[in-house]
Amino acid sequence: MINLDAAAAVDEKTPARQTRKEKQAQTRERLIAVAREHFLQHGLGGSVLEKIAEEAGFTRGAFYANFHGREDLFLAVVQSSVDAELGNFRSILESEAAPQERLQRMRETFGNLVSNPGWVLLEAEFQANALRNPEVRSAFLIHLNRRMTEGAELLRQFGEELGLVLRASPEEVALVLAVLAEGLAVRQAITRQHDTSRIRALAMLCFDQIVSLEVVPDIPE
Secondary structure: EEEEEEEEHHHHOOOOOOOOHHHHHHHHHHHHHHHHHHHHHHHHHHHOOHHHHHHHHOHHHHHOOOOOHHHHHHHHHHHHHHHHHHHHHHHHHHOOOOOHHHHHHHHHHHHHHHHOOHHHHHHHHHHHHHHOOOOHHHHHHHHHHHHHHHHHHHHHHHHHHEEEEEEOHHHHHHHHHHHHHHHHHHHHHHHHOOOOHHHHHHHHHHHHHHHHOOOOOOOOO
């Protein structure tokens, strides 16, 4: 006779077998995480794919099963970072704080984007490569368009939820904010100033000029 309780206990202790798709997703995530550190340490041109695969615990074949090459991997790392940044903004949008508080957190989060000049320099290196390589340029434009589309949609949602006033269309504001953050971060990196407070404050000042809360006039009694 089968002991159903014992069988259920075994089932609870036995982890579900991963599907091939789940295993590939984990492999990809691990490669992206290791590659990010390699790119930051060695730059785009100095990173060796074999070393990235080895440190991640995979073979060269496993690497090429997930990525076409260095540029493809770099774009995946960039997209992972962008997804994390957008996730930070979405958590602000979905919070139950007052509009003024959420706007303040929104501008502070934007200010934080200029506080990682090392990563921005890597993006600048990749963009310079895209200018010389048509294939890389095409891939980068796809990434860039997706980035701007998602950013604009998020701004549109903020506008509807908080009553934000944008000084231009969501697409134009997303573009201006992205270029502004990149430019300030590159300047910060070139000057090698460790204190990012000044450039961060400047970023938030610019943010205030194009994003604000709608002012609702008092209704006289």
